[in-house]
Amino acid sequence: MKSIIEIKNLEKSYKGKKAVNNISFNVKEGEILCFLGPNGAGKSTTINILATALKQDKGEILFQGEKVNKNIKNFKKKLGIVPQDLAIYENISAEENVKFFASLYGIHGEELIKCTDKALEFVGLKDKKKDKPITFSGGMKRRLNIACAIAHNPKVIIMDEPTVGIDPQSRNHILDSIKKLQESGATIIYTTHYMEEVEEISTRIIIIDHGEMIAMGTKEELKAKLEDEKIYNVEVENLGDLNKDEFFKVEGVKKVEVSESNVEITTLKGVENLDKLITLLMNKNVKINNITSVVASLETVFLNLTGRTLRD
Ligand SMILES: Nc1ncnc2c1ncn2[C@@H]1O[C@H](COP(=O)(O)OP(=O)(O)O)[C@@H](O)[C@H]1O
Ligand SMILES: [Mg+2]
Known part of the structure; x- marks a missing residue:
């Protein structure tokens, strides 16, 4: 797959504190690239710079091989942006909302009516097109937000946590729509702190934490x-008289994390050492309540890389 966007050495600080620290990556044409990271990781900052809504301190963005700041208008036309905070007008109809945003991209007349209908149908709000968002559920508002971002048929769609705090039905609808958008040829950049969503829709993942x-x-x-x-x-x-260092005397042990009620031991798969680990714990007067063996999931990958869970 060829790269449609290249991001090089992006940096952004707020009041001297780095929110994004030297981030570089490419976006490949036709992919669903998921940014996964906990709150405050720097997802929105990265995405907002990419969407040209925010200016970076350092670094550059190329679109189809050309520096974005050389032809920002062309780049913006190709983008559909679904911001983390809703960007819709509560007191005009759903249809008027979509029309308004699509018209910003120069669409008018017959085409505007057609693309508005298509976008509303796509997000499952065709029946509600005359209604005002003020009467909508959170999930419906999110879906309208998406309709506003895609009506002009953008090549690249940027979505910042579009499923936070909504009902499961709307969430499934949104995840399905994203897959459909990709199938129809769009490139999607999606941020989330939900592991399940990444499992479901991503074709590639970037894990981000503390701006890196x-x-x-x-x-x-x-x-x-x-x-x-x-x-x-x-x-x-x-924890009895447990001393973390002693685990490393057991063959295969690579990493040990001890908290008040949990001991987590990462060990080489091929080495049978569970009996030795249990003996060690018992010799140190640790009372064991339960032992589970965790298989590799994105959750464990994340934990392994960051030392914390997404819900910390
Ligand atoms: N406008 C702002 N002013 C000051 N600090 C900010 C601002 N926006 C974000 N930050 C800080 O930058 C860091 C990254 O935030 P953000 O990009 O919003 O993370 P995420 O989207 O992953 O939750 C956080 O520490 C956040 O508090
Ligand atoms: Mg965010």
């Missing part, structure tokens, strides 16, 4: 990084 990119690849590639590892999650009643 910490991993990039397909689901399969990211999971493969953990393929030679196994994680034991030991729920404990108390």
